Amino acid sequence: MLNKNEIKERLNKIYGKIPDDFPCRHCHSCCGPIIWFKPEEIVIREYLELHNMDYIVWSIDEFKKNNMRCPYLKDDRCSIYDVRPLVCRLQGHAEDLPCIKFKTGQFLSQKIVDEIKTEFDQLVTQLKGNDVFYGTKKFDYL
Numbered sequence: 001m002l003n004k005n006e007i008k009e010r011l012n013k014i015y016g017k018i019p020d021d022f023p024c025r026h027c028h029s030c031c032g033p034i035i036w037f038k039p040e041e042i043v044i045r046e047y048l049e050l051h052n053m054d055y056i057v058w059s060i061d062e063f064k065k066n067n068m069r070c071p072y073l074k075d076d077r078c079s080i081y082d083v084r085p086l087v088c089r090l091q092g093h094a095e096d097l098p099c100i101k102f103k104t105g106q107f108l109s110q111k112i113v114d115e116i117k118t119e120f121d122q123l124v125t126q127l128k129g130n131d132v133f134y135g136t137k138k139f140d141y142l
Contacts, residue, residue: 002126014116017108018090019108028069034137035085037086038132040085053079057137057138058071094107095110
């Protein structure tokens with residue numbers, strides 16, 4: 001089993017394939033209910049603990065009351081930005097996750113996206129997290 005530092009190193013290697021120069025307009029259209037996976041859960045939990053922050057999971061009613069915004073969106077910024085999940089990092093960089101406000105048409109190549117997904121899937125599998133999902137929304141069936 002990998003320790004936290006090894007998990008962080010592997011995630012950082014994966015995340016390093018995603019440019020961080022996206023011209024985000026902070027409209028937060030993409031900041032709604034999200035899911036993440038076991039390696040991200042480990043890193044997010046540690047980050048929240050280190051920063052004395054609560055782990056937040058909302059019901060659909062709570063999301064509706066908050067305009068479907070992510071509960072980690074505080075003061076117009078992501079409060080877990082440093083450890084945000086892969087889906088957040090790929091927003092605006094992958095063709096199937098385009099930014100609805102800023103259309104550059106310049107996405108990562110499918111080859112790079114496939115590499116990211118493969119490496120991420122391998123990490124999830126290594127942590128025996130294939131059928132485990134985490135996120136900001138309570139699931140009625142759990």
